[in-house]
Every structure is written in structure tokens, then in C-alpha cells.
Amino acid sequence: MATIFNFRxxxxxPLEHLxxxxxxxxxxxxxxxxxxxxKGGRDIGLRFDLTVxxxxxxxxxxxxxxxxxxxxxxxxxxxxxxxxxxxxxFRQWDLEIFGPPSIGADAEVIEAxxxxxxxxxxxxxxxxxxxxxxxxxxxQVLGVKDAERAAEMMRALDKxxxxxxxxxxxxxxxxxxxxEEVEKLLGxxxxxxxxxxxLSRLGEEGVQAPALVxxxxxxxxxxxxxxxNLSIVRGLDYYTGVVFxxxxxxxxxxxxxxxxxxxxxLPGSFGRTDLSATGAAxxxxxxxxxxxxxxxxxxxxxxxxxxxxxGQKAGHRVLNELRDKGVPAESAxxxxxxxxxxEDARRMGVKxxxxxxxxxxxxxxxxxxNMVDRTxxxxxxxxxxxxxxxx
Amino acid sequence: MATIFNFRxxxxxPLEHLxxxxxxxxxxxxxxxxxxxxKGGRDIGLRFDLTVxxxxxxxxxxxxxxxxxxxxxxxxxxxxxxxxxxxxxFRQWDLEIFGPPSIGADAEVIEAxxxxxxxxxxxxxxxxxxxxxxxxxxxQVLGVKDAERAAEMMRALDKxxxxxxxxxxxxxxxxxxxxEEVEKLLGxxxxxxxxxxxLSRLGEEGVQAPALVxxxxxxxxxxxxxxxNLSIVRGLDYYTGVVFxxxxxxxxxxxxxxxxxxxxxLPGSFGRTDLSATGAAxxxxxxxxxxxxxxxxxxxxxxxxxxxxxGQKAGHRVLNELRDKGVPAESAxxxxxxxxxxEDARRMGVKxxxxxxxxxxxxxxxxxxNMVDRTxxxxxxxxxxxxxxxx
Numbered sequence: 001m002a003t004i005f006n007f008r009x010x011x012x013x014p015l016e017h018l019x020x021x022x023x024x025x026x027x028x029x030x031x032x033x034x035x036x037x038x039k040g041g042r043d044i045g046l047r048f049d050l051t052v053x054x055x056x057x058x059x060x061x062x063x064x065x066x067x068x069x070x071x072x073x074x075x076x077x078x079x080x081x082x083x084x085x086x087x088x089x090f091r092q093w094d095l096e097i098f099g100p101p102s103i104g105a106d107a108e109v110i111e112a113x114x115x116x117x118x119x120x121x122x123x124x125x126x127x128x129x130x131x132x133x134x135x136x137x138x139x140q141v142l143g144v145k146d147a148e149r150a151a152e153m154m155r156a157l158d159k160x161x162x163x164x165x166x167x168x169x170x171x172x173x174x175x176x177x178x179x180e181e182v183e184k185l186l187g188x189x190x191x192x193x194x195x196x197x198x199l200s201r202l203g204e205e206g207v208q209a210p211a212l213v214x215x216x217x218x219x220x221x222x223x224x225x226x227x228x229n230l231s232i233v234r235g236l237d238y239y240t241g242v243v244f245x246x247x248x249x250x251x252x253x254x255x256x257x258x259x260x261x262x263x264x265x266l267p268g269s270f271g272r273t274d275l276s277a278t279g280a281a282x283x284x285x286x287x288x289x290x291x292x293x294x295x296x297x298x299x300x301x302x303x304x305x306x307x308x309x310x311g312q313k314a315g316h317r318v319l320n321e322l323r324d325k326g327v328p329a330e331s332a333x334x335x336x337x338x339x340x341x342x343e344d345a346r347r348m349g350v351k352x353x354x355x356x357x358x359x360x361x362x363x364x365x366x367x368x369x370n371m372v373d374r375t376x377x378x379x380x381x382x383x384x385x386x387x388x389x390x391x
Numbered sequence: 392m393a394t395i396f397n398f399r400x401x402x403x404x405p406l407e408h409l410x411x412x413x414x415x416x417x418x419x420x421x422x423x424x425x426x427x428x429x430k431g432g433r434d435i436g437l438r439f440d441l442t443v444x445x446x447x448x449x450x451x452x453x454x455x456x457x458x459x460x461x462x463x464x465x466x467x468x469x470x471x472x473x474x475x476x477x478x479x480x481f482r483q484w485d486l487e488i489f490g491p492p493s494i495g496a497d498a499e500v501i502e503a504x505x506x507x508x509x510x511x512x513x514x515x516x517x518x519x520x521x522x523x524x525x526x527x528x529x530x531q532v533l534g535v536k537d538a539e540r541a542a543e544m545m546r547a548l549d550k551x552x553x554x555x556x557x558x559x560x561x562x563x564x565x566x567x568x569x570x571e572e573v574e575k576l577l578g579x580x581x582x583x584x585x586x587x588x589x590l591s592r593l594g595e596e597g598v599q600a601p602a603l604v605x606x607x608x609x610x611x612x613x614x615x616x617x618x619x620n621l622s623i624v625r626g627l628d629y630y631t632g633v634v635f636x637x638x639x640x641x642x643x644x645x646x647x648x649x650x651x652x653x654x655x656x657l658p659g660s661f662g663r664t665d666l667s668a669t670g671a672a673x674x675x676x677x678x679x680x681x682x683x684x685x686x687x688x689x690x691x692x693x694x695x696x697x698x699x700x701x702g703q704k705a706g707h708r709v710l711n712e713l714r715d716k717g718v719p720a721e722s723a724x725x726x727x728x729x730x731x732x733x734e735d736a737r738r739m740g741v742k743x744x745x746x747x748x749x750x751x752x753x754x755x756x757x758x759x760x761n762m763v764d765r766t767x768x769x770x771x772x773x774x775x776x777x778x779x780x781x782x
Contacts, residue, residue, distance in 0.1 A: 036427035104724035221707040316612040330397040333495035
């Protein structure tokens with residue numbers, strides 16, 4: 001997917017100075033950074049995601065011409081209690097675009113993400129939110145101007161998918177918000193669905209959402225279907241504009257399959273206020289599971305079985321010819337009875353066995369056994385190669 | 392290469408308990424292990440190669456049926472002073488075969504390594520040694536039975552490529568060896584060349600080398616050319632049988648491109664005395680350099696340039712069609728004059744530009760510009776796709 005959208009693959013540095021990692025992490029992730037002092041006494045951390053390292057890389061390379069489109073597929077570490085499907089070392093995919101702010105970049109990331117999941121055949125929806133629309137609602141409509149209180153309200157929206165409205169109301173009234181304010185906020189967070197409908201609801205609420213208007217237009221031109229969902233706000237200290245999550249429609253309880261959005265402040269923390277950034281990332285575990293369905297039966301297609309001195313000599317020749325043509329092939333590494341070799345081939349799930357003995361060595365023919373329908377024929381090697389390549 | 396020889400790809404754990412890493416490392420590497428205490432107070436190290444993790448993996452998986460052929464292509468860490476082409480984090484390729492001892496396994500590893508370098512078009516030779524032949528010479532011919540003194544003599548052979556005979560003689564006489572012993576040893580280490588000749592020289596010296604005899608036969612069956620070289624001994628505490636190195640014939644000063652051999656003791660340190668092991672590994676820097684020669688000019692083949700409202704709409708449609716067909720394609724992420732878009736395409740080294748404006752949107756045709764010979768034609772998209780795919 002990265003290739004057809006012309007993202008260049010890279011791998012960010014696995015170790016970073018701890019303060020570089022902390023530029024993104026926030027309090028929660030900070031606890032999970034796998035950090036230590038190295039032998040030179042420096043505070044070092046293992047990368048907890050790929051974004052920080054990719055951003056640092058781009059920010060220190062002034063010769064790169066924006067827009068800079070990078071992708072990565074690598075592991076990251078979190079010092080977390082290992083639990084089901086949550087490991088201390090896990091793999092992520094990651095797409096990032098750095099350059100001037102452009103809704104086209106957000107749309108490009110969303111489209112590439114959408115195509116990735118579509119190609120996997122997983123049932124999913126892409127839910128898109130907008131931090132600026134939420135901020136506009138909180139400050140203009142609810143009239144909450146205090147930054148700390150506004151951030152607290154945004155945090156409430158982030159909890160909508162984990163807590164009931166009643167729980168959230170009780171929690172926020174205890175924090176000193178009025179019941180009416182909380183109700184209105186939750187009502188706003190419940191606005192979701194078709195982009196056109198969401199945009200007209202936002203208009204009725206008196207909320208400015210120019211990014212979502214432009215994004216809806218751009219995505220519709222690309223033929224990409226998403227839902228707009230005002231309760232999607234994501235990492236509070238980090239994202240600044242359009243944000244999105246990919247939800248598994250058949251397992252909504254499993255949380256998001258991937259997420260992303262615009263994070264224009266991070267490049268500035270590396271001295272590049274001229275760059276804005278938007279991207280997406282997701283875990284590989286679910287993708288690997290989905291892909292492994294089709295490939296469980298992966299096996300080498302050809303086994304070369306030999307018997308006798310002549311067979312061994314011919315065996316090497318046939319293996320070379322197969323491998324020269326790029327056909328994966330396997331054979332025994334030490335002397336083994338023919339019956340045992342056929343048993344090995346069956347266990348490996350091999351479809352074709354080439355059998356070579358003294359007779360075959362003399363005649364220049366080989367015996368080709370199809371292990372699936374259990375037929376055998378004596379043919380020249382070239383014919384056997386054709387059969388194998390066709391199947 | 393791993394695939395056509397039916398090695399399964401894996402990635403070993405990046406972190407190991409320090410004592411696991413020390414099972415292989417020896418004193419020299421021990422200093423270079425990037426180690427630390429984790430937040431739980433455990434002594435942890437970053438892997439310094441791939442072999443240890445692969446061996447631990449195999450040794451703890453009793454359900455795997457030997458021979459177990461594994462390959463990996465991953466990074467490793469050494470806490471070393473960074474210097475030219477020597478980094479704290481570097482990438483390695485690695486091939487390993489675990490199973491009953493078999494010279495066929497050694498030959499398979501050597502053949503796969505040989506094919507790897509042959510496919511890269513690097514001028515190289517594979518130099519094969521045998522620890523047992525060297526031990527036999529030292530104990531039977533030189534009569535050195537003391538294990539410590541024998542190991543000291545083997546260390547001398549390991550230095551043949553870095554020091555002159557005079558230096559080595561002085562060094563070893565100072566250590567209490569007789570001048571005659573050292574001269575004989577260096578003469579033995581100078582035995583190298585065509586396998587047949589080396590084997591007959593070994594016979595004259597009264598040295599038993601059954602592994603080399605079987606290996607020469609097996610490799611000649613496979614059609615693989617190597618040189619036998621009795622000064623190749625490699626990591627002293629680790630290797631136990633056939634060892635080899637790949638030397639760059641045009642840059643012999645750069646040291647070995649790759650190396651490997653039999654290390655039957657390591658599985659035992661993980662409780663599996665039933666398994667023997669042989670493998671090879673090499674750094675990716677040189678391979679990456681060699682490969683990058685041909686791919687410096689890597690670029691996306693198609694740029695979709697748009698102008699006017701109609702062009703933008705058509706642009707999304709054409710991009711989708713290209714990407715649906717797996718053709719990497721790029722376009723501007725925000726409004727940009729046509730001349731600027733063509734400039735971007737030229738800078739990216741794009742060969743084909745599809746130009747879409749209001750006229751094209753209406754006619755259903757597109758303008759296809761070949762950036763190499765600067766020709767343009769107005770054709771249906773399907774024709775353009777055919778041109779692009781042919782080129």
C-alpha cells in the first residue's frame with residue numbers, strides 16, 4: 001500500500017535519547033517507555049512508536065523537499081504488563097506526511113489506510129473527528145474559555161466509548177461542571193454518521209468546521225467512505241486537527257484497528273515550525289492474523305527425492321536447475337531411505353516430488369509424483385518444470 | 392535466497408536475559424553487549440547478533456521437527472565506538488540449520504551463501520576451514536596435548552591475516568612456544584587452494600580431515616566452488632567443525648563479507664544436546680551498497696497532474712484506477728499550478744505524467760506526457776495504462 005501511494009519505506013532509530021521520546025509521550029506513555037542508562041551514563045529509551053523517530057529524522061534533514069511521505073513497518077517497545085495480544089515488543093505499520101498544512105495530506109493518509117484494510121478483507125469503518133470543531137463547540141457554544149476546563153471537557157469525549165453517559169455525568173458534575181453543560185457536550189459527542197449529515201448538524205449547532213468541510217469534499221472525490229464522529233478526539237497533548245480511527249465492525253469491543261490524525265506541534269518541538277504533519281499507525285498483530293488465514297498451508301512446492309549414487313548426483317543438478325529458475329525446492333540433508341523422504345515431503349505439504357535414481361540418471365528422465373492426486377509420470381526435467389510452474 | 396532453499400523467515404527477540412546472550416558471547420563480545428537493568432531490576436541485553444535468539448527459540452520448541460531451517464534479516468546492537476561502516480545498530484542476514492549433525496547441512500548453508508553473493512554480482516571467494524583438522528594437526532603432528540596451549544596455537548592461526556609471520560613468531564616464542572613449532576604451525580596455516588590439492592596435502596601431513604573430505608564431495612556435487620584454507624578458524628569458544636568466510640576479491644582489505652560454520656555446543660547450553668547446528672551470517676551494509684547501485688534512480692512511474700475543477704475530479708478517478716491496478720502513482724496534495732506540478736514530476740524522476748483538465752474531463756480522454764522523450768499524446772485512459780505498463 002505504501003508503494004502505490006509513493007511513501008518511501010524507512011526504519012527509525014530503535015534507541016533515542018529519553019528527552020526526544022518525551023516530546024510526544026505525555027504522562028501515560030511516559031510510564032511505559034522502556035528506558036535505562038546506557039554504559040556511558042546517558043538516559044536512553046527504546047522507541048515506543050515509530051512516529052517520534054520518523055519526525056526527528058525528517059526535522060533534522062533540511063535537504064528533504066516537502067511533502068515528505070514516509071512509511072515504516074517495524075517493532076516498538078512498551079514497558080507494560082504483558083497480557084493477551086499486548087506484548088512488550090510489538091510491530092506497527094506507520095504512514096506519515098510532512099509538509100505545508102493541507103487537507104489533501106490528511107485525505108491521502110486516510111485513503112491509504114482505508115485501502116490497506118480493504119485489501120485485507122476485514123469489515124471496518126473509518127471514523128473521522130476534528131479537534132478544531134470540538135474546540136469551537138466548547139469555547140463558542142458552551143462558552144468555556146478556560147484552557148484547563150476545555151481540555152477536561154475534551155477528555156470527557158474521549159471516554160464516551162468506555163463509559164456510560166450516566167457515569168460521565170456524575171464524574172464531571174463532581175469536577176464542578178454543570179449537569180446541563182455535560183449533557184450538551186455528550187449530545188455533541190453523539191453527532192456521527194454520513195459526512196453530509198454531520199456537517200449540516202454542525203451548522204445547526206453553530207460550529208465552524210472548515211477542515212471537515214474540505215475533507216468531506218476531498219474524500220468524496222477519492223471515492224472513500226468514512227463516518228464523521230465528533231467523539232473521536234484521541235491523544236490530548238498531541239493531535240491538533242483532523243483525527244480518525246479504524247474500527248472493526250465485527251469486533252467493535254476490540255477497540256480501534258488503527259488511528260491517526262494531524263499533529264502539527266511535534267515538528268516544532270524539533271525546531272521545525274515550518275513543517276506540519278499528519279499520519280496513521282496500527283498494530284500488525286491483527287493484520288498478521290488476518291493474513292495468516294490464507295497462508296497457513298504455506299509450503300515449498302517441490303521436494304527432490306534421491307536414491308542411489310546416480311540419484312544423488314542428479315539430485316544436486318535438478319535442485320540447482322530449480323533454484324536457478326527461482327522455484328523453492330527442498331531435499332534431505334543426509335542419506336535417507338526413499339520412503340522416509342516421501343514421508344518428509346508429505347509432512348511438509350509438498351505438491352510435487354521429483355524422484356531420481358540410477359535409472360533416471362542414465363535415461364535423462366525423471367519421475368514426477370503429484371502428491372495431491374498421487375499420480376506419477378516419467379518425463380524429461382523440462383516437462384516436469386513446465387508442469388510445476390503451471391500448477 | 393532463503394525462500395528457494397526453503398528457510399523459514401523469523402525474527403528473534405530483540406531483548407534477552409543477559410545470561411542467555413552470554414551463552415555465546417565470549418569475553419570480547421561480552422564487553423560490547425548493550426546491556427542494562429530494566430525497570431523490574433532484571434539484567435537485560437539487546438541482541439548482539441541473530442544466532443543466539445534463533446538458537447534459544449529452536450531449543451525451546453520441542454515440537455519443531457529437524458532439520459529446522461531458519462533465516463532472519465534484522466538489526467542487532469553492539470556497544471562499540473561508532474566508526475566508519477561500524478554502527479551501534481546494524482543489520483544482519485542469518486541462515487541456520489538445526490538437526491542431526493550432517494555435512495549436507497554445512498554444504499547447504501555454504502551453497503545458499505554462495506548463491507546470495509553470486510546474485511549480487513560481487514567478486515568473492517568462499518574460504519573453508521575445519522576446526523577438527525587444525526586440532527588434529529596440533530595434537531597429533533605437533534604433539535601439543537595441553538588444551539590451553541592448543542587453544543593458544545589456534546589463536547595464532549586466527550591472526551595470520553592480520554599479522555606477519557615474523558610478528559607472530561616473536562609473539563609466540565615470547566609465550567614459550569619453540570620457534571620450530573610456530574614455523575610448522577604457520578606452514579600448516581598456509582595450506583590453501585583447490586579442495587582436492589588441500590586434501591592431498593593434509594594426507595601428506597598425516598592429518599585426519601573426514602569432514603573436509605565429505606564436504607568437498609558434497610560441494611562438488613552441488614557445483615559450488617570454494618577454496619579450502621586451514622588458517623580459517625573463527626570464534627574460538629564457539630565454532631566446533633567446518634567454518635568458512637566469504638572474502639571480497641576486489642577489496643580483500645575490508646575483511647570478510649560473511650562468515651559461518653558449525654557450532655554444535657550452543658544448543659547444549661540451552662538444554663538440547665540432541666541438536667547440532669550450522670549457519671552463516673553477514674552484514675547488510677555491503678549488500679545494501681551493492682544493491683543500491685542499480686536502484687538509485689528508483690522513482691514512482693506516474694504523476695497525475697490536474698488543472699481546473701474538472702481535472703481535479705478526474706484526477707482522483709485516474710489515481711484510483713492506477714492504484715487499483717497496483718501502479719505506484721503520485722499527485723499534488725494541494726492546489727498547485729500545472730507548471731509547478733510538471734516541475735515536481737521532473738524532480739521526482741517520473742517517466743509518465745497524466746494531465747487532466749476540464750477538456751479531458753469532458754472528452755473522456757487524457758493527455759499522456761512521456762517525460763523522457765518529451766512527447767505527448769491524447770488517448771483514452773486504457774491506452775495510457777497499456778503504454779505505462781509496457782514501459
